[in-house]
Amino acid sequence: MxxxxxxxxxxxxxxxxxxxxxxxxxxxxxxxxxxxxxxxxxxxxxxxxxxxxxxxxxxxxxxxxxxxxxxxxxxxxxxxxxxxxxxxxxxxxxxxxxxxxxxxxxxxxxxxxxxxxxxxxxxxxxxxxxxxxxxxxxxxxxxxxxxxxxxxxxxxxxxxxxxxxxxxxxxxxxxxxxxxEPEAAALYCEKKCDQFSIGHGERFMICDAGGGTVDLIVFEVAVSPQGRTLREVTRGTGHSCGSIFLDERMEGLLRQKFSKWGNDRPLTPANWVQLMDTFIHNIKPQFDGVDDQYLSMPAVPGRADLTDYDIGLEDGVLTITAEEMRREVFDPVVDDVLRLIQHQLQQTLFNCQAIFLVGGFGCSGYLLTRARSEFSSMVRVITVPPRPELAVVRGAALAGITPRVVQARVARRWYGVDSLMAFEVGVDLPHKQVQDHEGQIRAKDRFSVYVAPGQQIGVDECITKRFVTYQYPKPISSPLYASSSLTMPRYVDGPMVEKIGDFTIPLPHIPGAQPGHKIMFELRMYFGATEIRAEAEVNGMVVSTRCQFTG
Structure with a gap:
C-alpha cells in the first residue's frame, strides 16, 4: 500500500x-x-x-x-x-x-x-x-x-x-x-565507463543477447557535478535470434546426420536430451570458430558398436568440424546479431565508442570474435563485461536504487489519438467529411500525433494536447493508436495503424455544466518511461488514468 x-x-x-x-x-x-x-x-x-x-x-x-x-x-x-x-x-x-x-x-x-x-x-x-x-x-x-x-x-x-x-x-x-533489458544492462555497464575511458558526450552500445531475444540500444554519457547520466540516442531494435536458435540448428544438424539410421535402433528421446545437454553446456559456450568439436555419444539401446564413418562417428565420439559448426549452426544466428549491431551503428552515423555484449549468448567467444573482426575499425572498445549473464538483473536492481540515471529515451513508433481536424479539400478522403457541433466542416478519424519515431523524450516529459468533448457527464474513452509507418499516418484506420489501448477519463463534477455541454480538457501523455501513462486536466482538476492495452 x-x-x-x-x-x-x-x-x-x-x-x-x-x-x-x-x-x-x-x-x-x-x-x-x-x-x-x-x-x-x-x-x-x-x-x-x-x-x-x-x-x-x-x-x-x-x-x-x-x-x-x-x-x-x-x-x-x-x-x-x-x-x-x-x-x-x-x-x-x-x-x-x-x-x-x-x-x-x-x-x-x-x-x-x-x-x-x-x-x-x-x-x-x-x-x-x-x-x-x-x-x-x-x-x-x-x-x-x-x-x-x-x-x-x-x-x-x-x-x-x-x-x-x-x-x-x-x-x-x-x-x-x-x-x-538493454537499459538495465546499461546501468550495469555504466559503472565500467571509467575503466574503458568513456567520457562526457561519448556513446556505448548495449547488445543484450539472451536465450530468446537480442536487444540493442546506444546510450550517450553525460558527466556533471551531480554524477553520470545516460540518454538513449537510437531507436532500440531487437529480434528473436538468441541462443536457443543455435540449439534448434544444432538439433537439426544432428537429426540430419542420424536420419540414415532410420528406424534401425534409432536414438531414444533420452539420448537426444543427453546430446543436446552436451551441446548447450559444453560446446556452445566454448566454441571459438577454430577448433573441431567432439560429442561423446550416450549408450544407444541395441547398438554395441558406435562407429559410423559416414557421419563422422568413431568409437562413440561424433566429430563435427569447425567449418561445419560455423556454417550450419553458428553463422546464420550470429549474422543476424551482427546485422542488428550494424543497424544501430548506422543510426549513430558510426559515432559510438564502445559495444558491450551481455546476456547468456553475449558470453559467446565466437560472437565476440565475429563482432571484433566486423566492427573494431569503427568502434574503439568491443568487450564482454564481468559476469555478463547477470548484467540485466543486477542493472535492474540498480534502477530501483538510482531511478534517474537514464534521462531520456527514443520513441520507436508513432503514437497518437483520433481527432477531428480541418477538412482539406483534395487531400482528405470525401467520406471522412463531417460537420462538427459548431457547424464547421471537419475530417474525422485523423491521427493526432503525440510522438514520432526517433523523437527523444525526457523521462518526465509531458506532451499535452487540448480537446473538446460533448459527452459530459459520461467518462471520455480515448483510444491510443500506434504505427511503425515510415511516414506520418493521416487516419487512425489507415494502413499500418493499430489501436493499442484505451484511456478512460472519468469527468469530475463541474458546477453549472449540463449533460451534452461543451467541455474543454487537456490530455497529458508521458512516453518517457518503459510504460506509457496519462492524465487529464478538466476544469482545473487533474485526473490520472491508466491505459488498458489490447493485443
Whole structure:
C-alpha cells in the first residue's frame, strides 16, 4: 500500500528470461546488490534457474518449476506430463503466429504460475537474510522486459505479476517498475565507463543477447557535478535470434546426420536430451570458430558398436568440424546479431565508442570474435563485461536504487489519438467529411500525433494536447493508436495503424455544466518511461488514468 511517493527499503529485481531466470536484490540504505544462486534441486551453484513449468496431463495446475520440473521429466511416472518452456516467445508478436499452449493454458496463466513459485522461493531466501525487520510489503519490484516488446506484452507482464501475488491492485503503480533489458544492462555497464575511458558526450552500445531475444540500444554519457547520466540516442531494435536458435540448428544438424539410421535402433528421446545437454553446456559456450568439436555419444539401446564413418562417428565420439559448426549452426544466428549491431551503428552515423555484449549468448567467444573482426575499425572498445549473464538483473536492481540515471529515451513508433481536424479539400478522403457541433466542416478519424519515431523524450516529459468533448457527464474513452509507418499516418484506420489501448477519463463534477455541454480538457501523455501513462486536466482538476492495452 502507499501513495505515489512511497519508498521501499528493499529492491527485488527479476530477469525473467526465455530459457533461464534470475533475481538480484538490494537494500536501499547501502545500495549493495546481491543475487541468489541457490535453487531447489540444483546440482551446482549457479545464479540462474530454468524458466520451465511442469503440468499434469490435461491439467492447468502447475506441479513443479525450474530444476525440479526438469528433473521430474526424466522419471517414468512423469512421461505423460507436459514441460513448458520458451513460452516467453509468445509475447514477441513479430515471431508469431504461435501454437496455442496445451491444456487450455493462457500465456498470462503460465507466466503467473512460474512467477508465483519463483517469487515464493526468492522471497523466503531474501527475508531470511533480513531477519524479522522486513516483510513482503517492504519490497519494490523491478522486472526487466525486452525493449522490442509491444505495450500489450508489457501489460501482460504486469497482469501476470498481479496474478502471481507479487503486487496487489491497491499498490501504487511504481511498486512494480518495468525496465527494458538493454537499459538495465546499461546501468550495469555504466559503472565500467571509467575503466574503458568513456567520457562526457561519448556513446556505448548495449547488445543484450539472451536465450530468446537480442536487444540493442546506444546510450550517450553525460558527466556533471551531480554524477553520470545516460540518454538513449537510437531507436532500440531487437529480434528473436538468441541462443536457443543455435540449439534448434544444432538439433537439426544432428537429426540430419542420424536420419540414415532410420528406424534401425534409432536414438531414444533420452539420448537426444543427453546430446543436446552436451551441446548447450559444453560446446556452445566454448566454441571459438577454430577448433573441431567432439560429442561423446550416450549408450544407444541395441547398438554395441558406435562407429559410423559416414557421419563422422568413431568409437562413440561424433566429430563435427569447425567449418561445419560455423556454417550450419553458428553463422546464420550470429549474422543476424551482427546485422542488428550494424543497424544501430548506422543510426549513430558510426559515432559510438564502445559495444558491450551481455546476456547468456553475449558470453559467446565466437560472437565476440565475429563482432571484433566486423566492427573494431569503427568502434574503439568491443568487450564482454564481468559476469555478463547477470548484467540485466543486477542493472535492474540498480534502477530501483538510482531511478534517474537514464534521462531520456527514443520513441520507436508513432503514437497518437483520433481527432477531428480541418477538412482539406483534395487531400482528405470525401467520406471522412463531417460537420462538427459548431457547424464547421471537419475530417474525422485523423491521427493526432503525440510522438514520432526517433523523437527523444525526457523521462518526465509531458506532451499535452487540448480537446473538446460533448459527452459530459459520461467518462471520455480515448483510444491510443500506434504505427511503425515510415511516414506520418493521416487516419487512425489507415494502413499500418493499430489501436493499442484505451484511456478512460472519468469527468469530475463541474458546477453549472449540463449533460451534452461543451467541455474543454487537456490530455497529458508521458512516453518517457518503459510504460506509457496519462492524465487529464478538466476544469482545473487533474485526473490520472491508466491505459488498458489490447493485443
Amino acid at each position: 502507499g501513495g505515489e511517493n512511497t519508498t521501499y527499503p528493499i529492491i527485488m529485481a527479476i530477469d525473467w528470461g526465455t530459457t533461464y531466470s534470475s533475481m538480484a536484490y538490494a537494500y536501499q540504505q547501502d545500495g549493495e546488490v546481491h543475487e541468489i544462486s541457490t535453487w531447489p534441486k540444483q546440482s551446482h551453484n549457479y545464479p540462474k534457474v530454468p524458466t520451465c513449468n511442469l503440468y499434469g496431463p490435461g491439467s492447468k495446475e502447475i506441479l513443479e518449476w525450474g530444476y525440479t520440473a526438469k528433473a521430474a521429466m526424466t522419471k517414468p511416472p512423469y512421461k505423460h506430463h507436459i514441460l513448458l518452456s520458451k513460452y516467453k516467445l509468445h509475447l514477441d508478436e513479430a515471431s508469431g503466429p504461435h501454437t496455442p499452449l496445451p491444456n487450455g493454458l493462457t500465456v498470462v496463466d503460465v507466466i503467473a504460475d512460474y512467477l508465483r513459485l519463483f517469487h515464493a522461493h526468492v522471497l523466503q531466501t531474501v527475508l531470511r537474510g533480513f531477519g524479522s525487520a522486513f516483510e513482503q510489503q517492504h519490497i519494490q519490484y523491478c522486472l526487466s522486459v525486452p525493449a522490442m516488446w509491444t505495450d500489450y506484452a508489457k501489460a501482460i507482464m504486469r497482469q501476470a505479476a498481479l496474478q502471481a501475488g507479487m503486487i496487489t491492485p491497491l499498490d501504487p503503480p511504481h511498486r512494480l517498475l518495468l525496465i527494458s
